Amino acid sequence: MSKKEVQKKVRELLDANIAKSEVFSQLSGQGVKDSQLAYFIASYADPVRCDEHDRKVNILITIMLVQALIGFILGMTQGAGIGPAAKWIVSISMILIPLLWVWGFYNHRVVAYNAYILLALPQFPKTLAGFSSNPATTTVSLVISIVMLAFVWYVRGKIFPDFAFVTPRKVKGKYFFTD
Structure with missing residues (x-):
């Protein structure tokens, strides 16, 4: 079978309430x-x-929409300094990723949760870089980032309990599924 056929068969069997380990x-x-x-x-x-x-x-989704709105406003102000067309290009480019996450979270796509986790983790060192010059703002920013990452991870764990980090859970070399 091809990947698409297997994926379709997996969905059919799981929709029929067959246990994941049996599938x-x-x-x-x-x-x-x-x-x-x-x-x-x-x-x-x-x-x-x-x-x-x-x-x-x-x-x-609401948090991501607020982030998209803030990104749009920041893009308009930053892009306005470059030129009239640039403000639209910058603002639209700043809202694309949060809106993609909104789409992924709304449609329950595990790839959206995994992408958020994988893209958020490397941001922590960048956030800490400004600590010596502005510790209060950096601390607030770091706390918000950690809380968001933890919440995304928590929600992903509730909807997709069979993931360890960003791959399916393995116990003693065998895949483990919650049925």
Whole structure:
């Protein structure tokens, strides 16, 4: 089977309430690597879990929309100094990533959560770089960044409990799924 066929079959089986570990054993060796199959299974957004944690996702979306609005305003002010067309280019480019995250969080795409986590972690050293010149602002910025990262990680863990860091969870060399 091709990757798309396996992914479709995974969704069909999980929609039919078949246990994730059973889906893994059924489809293992069907044309994709076990790691890819485990990723397909772990990245399945269970509708019941999504409904249970809908409020948390909506809070996350609201925060991202506020960040997009702030980015748009900052882009307009920074771009205005460059030129009349630049303010639109800069402001639109500053809202694209938060809006992509909004789309990913709204559609329950694990890749959006993983991308946020992977892009947020390397930002901490950059945030700390200004500590000696402006410790209060840097501390506030660092706390906000840590809280946002922790909240995204928490929500991802609630909707996609089968992920360890950004890959499917493995216990003693075997993929482990919560059923």
